[in-house]
Amino acid sequence: MRHMVASGHNSAGLIAQLRRGVLEYCVLAMLESEERYAFDLVRALAEATGMVTSEGTIYPMLSRLRRDGTVETTWSESPSGPPRRYYRLTVKGSRALKEFRDEWIRFRDSVDTLLKGDES
């Protein structure tokens, strides 16, 4: 959130910061029902959201989530390729996701109402 203030007059910068913030919760949401290994998670996130132009930039975010304790990882052998690092949501992570979901719906609805205001 601290990033959002800095680029107040720059809408491209604002959108970038908004994406960066929201993307974390997209990852948490993708881990809600199943655990996934890093490569799969990164590819799926890039394809699902269309918000990621550089897959490599997702790794620093995953590292951040690990340190925040919203996700945890385990290593597991893979039939092909290197050992896989599996990501799963922690209790803290699912609580953060729930809070964000409620907040996001309220936020989205009120912004939508304001943006559509002139048309109706």
Added chain:
Amino acid sequence: MTDKLIDRYLDDLREDVRDLPRRRQEELVAEIRDHIDSALAEMPTRDDAGVRNILERLGDPADIADEARERMGIPKPKAGFRETAAVILLLIGGILIPIIGWIIGLILLWSSPVWTSRDKWIGSLIIPGGLMLPFEFFFFASYTCSGSDPCGPSGLQQAAITLGFAIAVAAPIVTAIYLARRAAALSRD
């Protein structure tokens, strides 16, 4: 060839994250390497085009490094007093305090997070001592040739000495300008 492309990509990444804490550097590079290996394992054949595509999707290593800094709250290193002092001391430090002044410049150069290792090698090797050598030479030559006896070298020798002297003066100055411009460019957001 495919391995060379991957090695070059990972080397670029290592260079771009050089200012991050060591453990974070290693962790990030290992994750990106695993990503590449996983992507390769999914490819039926390992060819140049496929590898290029994987690296392209990963994106510019500099962008990954910027994102890592942003997520860790680490500001991008900016050129400041240390870099200014390094450039000045590498150039004329050896004149101010013989040899030691240049060595201090060298230490500042290598301890700076701003320059890449390539820049640092250029700064160290062109030319050790900076302007100290041509300065001492000029001083020494004018000293020995003062007096009434003609002691000058022949015309050809004179030309060679002049050329060598010109290079010894110009090279460290060009290097100093190069280092200053690189520091400014690398400090830009």
